[in-house]
Amino acid sequence: MNPALRTTRPIIGFEERACEDCHARKVKCDGALNGFPCRNCKLAKIHCTVPERRKRRSRVIDQSSEQRGKKLKTPVSTQAIVPTETEPIFLDSSPEEHGKEKSQAIISDGAADAEFARQHLVEFFSQNLQDKPIQTRLTYIGSELSTLNYLVRQQSINQRVHHYPSSNSYAPRIPRQLQGAPSPSLIPKDAFVLPPRSISDALIGAYFEHIHGIFPIIDRERFLSQYEAPTSTTPLLLLHTICLAGSHVTSTLENPQELKRALFRRAKSLFDGRYEEDRMHMVQAALLLTWFSDGGDDVCANAWWWIGVAARIALGLGMHRDVGPSKMVEHDKRTWRKIWWCLVQFDVLVSLCYGRPQNM
Missing domain, CATH: 4.10.240 (CD2-Gal4)
Known part of the structure; x- marks a missing residue:
């Protein structure tokens, strides 16, 4: 033809x-x-x-x-x-109109984000800022130049308080009680797979024996009580990262490199998916992920990079400010101080090791 x-x-x-x-x-x-x-x-x-x-x-x-x-x-x-051209011609609109439709979609997404931010702000100021205790999530109002700081100071009596309970408008991407297996489109199923109990016991024991003494960022008694409870409520992200760190200080396991890569992959999937609601666990997990590196030429998964991630989350939470006057529970205040000073020390050590600037 x-x-x-x-x-x-x-x-x-x-x-x-x-x-x-x-x-x-x-x-x-x-x-x-x-x-x-x-x-x-x-x-x-x-x-x-x-x-x-x-x-x-x-x-x-x-x-x-x-x-x-x-x-x-x-x-x-x-x-x-x-x-005369081989390409089909659109009769419904011009390129300028297509651009307008695309910009309208972007504006629609921005309007939804703005509405969520407005709802969060309304719920934040509707709660009792003076007496409500801080449970899981908190709001750091920032320095005196922050708009949120100025608004809070209009109704706050104690000017030394910088941390307040967060509103309830936050909805985690993954529900805490899943019916059946998690959806792969949200977080890979592999991230919810736990190592056998005998292996996790050995890894957690190795972590607290060899690492915890010089790196006390985990509340040992609280974590072990959650881990050993019949209905375990151990934060899954912390469990993976503690096992990952423990796998570097034990020599009794078979195929340790495969185990390290699997634990890192699962922990990073939960970290990137923002699975944990408590942002303190995100700082702890980022510090523990410094134990794993994807090769000598790696930039986005070495210790210096993870220290930077931990530093930005910690500064966003206001860990560098005094939490004494706030309504935070006492054991969280103690854990915050230990996390912050471990972060400061490791920031200096890792920067010297890699020959790169400090993150804080």
Whole structure:
């Protein structure tokens, strides 16, 4: 067949619709197949919002005049409607209008974020800032130049308090009580796999025997009581990172390198997925992840990089400020002080080791 007589048609595939939350997190949404709300929003227990679909008009299909004439009973001149270019022409809008639609979608996402921030601020000031104790999450109001600091000072009696209980508007991406296996589109299933009890006992024992004495960032009694309880409430991220550190100081295990890589992969998946609600655990985990490095030429997983991550989270929490006047529970205050000074010391040591500037 003459190539000039071939019909060039754009392939039109099935376009799946995704809810706004799945689209923002760039994960697969099954709402178009199984109906809304999608499975991800059900697991995360959040509202599933489906964006409104815009209707489009049909496209002009590029065909040769001879082939079109064969299908018509009366020959018609099609030269006026056959484009000279091989690409299909959109009749519904111009490139400027497509740009406007894209910018409108960005504005819509920004409006949702702004509404969430407004809700968080309203709930924060609606609670009793003077007497409510700090449980899991807290809000650091920053220095005197911060707008939040100024607003809090208008109703706060004690000007020395810098940490207040956070509002309840935070919803973790992963629900604490999962029904069945976790969704792979949120956090890989491998991250929720625990080592056998005998191996985890040996790794945790090695950690507290060889590391904890010079690196006391974990409340030993509290962690072991949670770990040994019949219904264990041990933070999963801390369990993986403590086992990872312990695997570097024990020689009784088979295939230790494979075990180290598996523990690091699971811990990093939980860390990147923001699984832990208590941000103090994020600082502790980042410090413990300094024990693992993905090779000598690595930049994004060595000790210097993880010290920087721990430093930024700690400064965001306000660990460098006095927590004495706050409503934080006493054992958390003690743990904060130990974490902060271990972070300061390791920041200096790691910077000297790698020949790079300090993170704080």
